[in-house]
Amino acid sequence: MFSAILIEKSGTPPEVSATTVSEDALPEGDVTVDIAYSTLNYKDALAITGKSPVVRSFPMVPGIDLAGVVAESSHPDWSAGDKVVLNGWGVGETHWGGLAQRARVRGDWLIAQPAAFTARQAMAIGTAGYTASLCVEALAGHGLLPADGEILVTGATGGVGSVAIALLAAAGYTVAAATGKPAEAGYLKDLGASTVIDRAELAERGKPLQKERWAGVVDAAGSHTLVNASAQVRYGGAVAACGLAQGMDLPGTVAPFILRGVTLYGIDSVMAPTPRRIRAWERLARDLDPAALDTIATEVPLSEAIAAASRFIDGTVRGRLVVDVNR
Template identity: 65%
Template sequence: MFQALVLERDPEFSAQLKKVDDAFLPEGDVTIDVDYSTINYKDGLAITNKSPVVRSWPMIAGIDGAGTVVDSASPLWRQGDAVVLNGFGVGETHKGCLAGRARLKAGWLVCRPAAFSAKQAMAIGTAGYTAMLCVLALERHGVRPGEGDVLVTGATGGVGSVAVALLAKLGHKVTAATGKSTEEPYLRRLGAAAVIDRNELSSPGKPLQKERWAGVVDAVGSHTLANACAQTRYGGAVAACGLAQGMDLPASVAPFILRGVALLGVDSVMAPLAAREQAWSRLARDLDPELLDTITTEIPLASAIEAAQKLMAGQVRGRIVVKTR
């Protein structure tokens, strides 16, 4: 028996900690003992029932997990292998990792880099892995350090915090946008050169504005993304990966056809294995492990529901790591 954060709809929605056994787990060719999971924005939506994230019931929440293989029917993995899981519909259509054990598909797993412990891997989680995918997208477009300021929106969130740390470590001059003015010291510890109020970006703006950014990592969407595009310099790029403000994009084509700005969509859920391995390899190289302590709060599994509620209320900064056993 092990504990799991179980979401049910029978017929009313409920989220509660339950003791379950292996028979409760779904089909899969690899079973892992989960050491740590985390609370991402999507987990918050699912656990608080704020959005129809879950599409199969009952569900174990948790889109991320780090642990050790205990049983494998796949030649890809052996007992004792240290692995990381991010996305692939886990916690949505396939029972997830906010539990002591998970059964998953072999092709979903990535070898945990030796540079990180299981806890550190979940301090990164989908949020940090997504931030790395955004940085890689900007690099592929030619955004280089020293060629202009780079903007990170939603900077105190999970994606934003890791993006600030990564970009600063790589030599970029980072401007962090946040609605939490009291967190400026935190953002500067991560490497931000400047901090601006998110209100500068969150209201409707002109189709073309003063050129400010060589590149942007946006986890917010809506007017914030539209304004970020309108302020990006000629030939610059915007990596978009989130929708904290909204799914809409009330923008003009002007930045794209008059300044050659590139809008780069970044998906972490179904990214192919090669992209995942590259992202985790670069995280091991470019992310300072000591900064993970700065951005991380550890909680027990019993506190995960409360943490999800706080996340959705905007009361969380950085990353929440959940010790599952």
């Protein structure tokens, strides 16, 4: 038996409990992992609260992230004792996830835990931080240099935004952070933001083309925020879009893309191929100061994960929530 968060039935609210589960109930997979830490992401909060139909089958253990040690393996790449990390691949949605003490998964979904990080630190990064790294990789791959101008980060106090700011600042970029939480300006500047702007400047319908301000953008909001940010990107710049905190709609025009040569990169973290994942984690290991993770992350025990998910939906969570599944 092992402890887990279990979603047993859809509904509003769904039937969710912190309970114990028999190991015989674990789904199929060629690697069994003893989990040390997991996380709470926005998607996990949606699953636990039932605010969006994230879970595709029941019962389900949520948790799109996990870090731990291989207990058993029939996969050629992994042996008992290996330290591993998993992000995405549908765990917590179609396959039992990381908000538990044990998981059974496909070995192809795992990567080695970077030596630069402990399991807790890897989960302080989690899918949010790994997604932020994918975004920074896209902007750097586009050829944007620190001398090209400011990079705007929206949803700045969230997990993606927080890590994106830290990564960009470490790489020498000047960062502008957009947030609806002015009281968190000190937190954002501690991470490396040079300026902080009110997200309200971007949240309403704007002109198709606006004053050129940003060399690039990391956007976790979507909707009008993404449209306005794109309309303010300088000629030849780029936008890495990875979220929908404001909405899934894109109520804009093609003007920035065909008149200013702006490139829009869609960033998917769930099904990204392994080589891309490894590059993103290598950037995190190289550029992210582990000390910054103490600022970004707050730890909660598994027993408090359900209540914490509601705070996530309410918008009162700053940075990352790490879950110690063994308490």
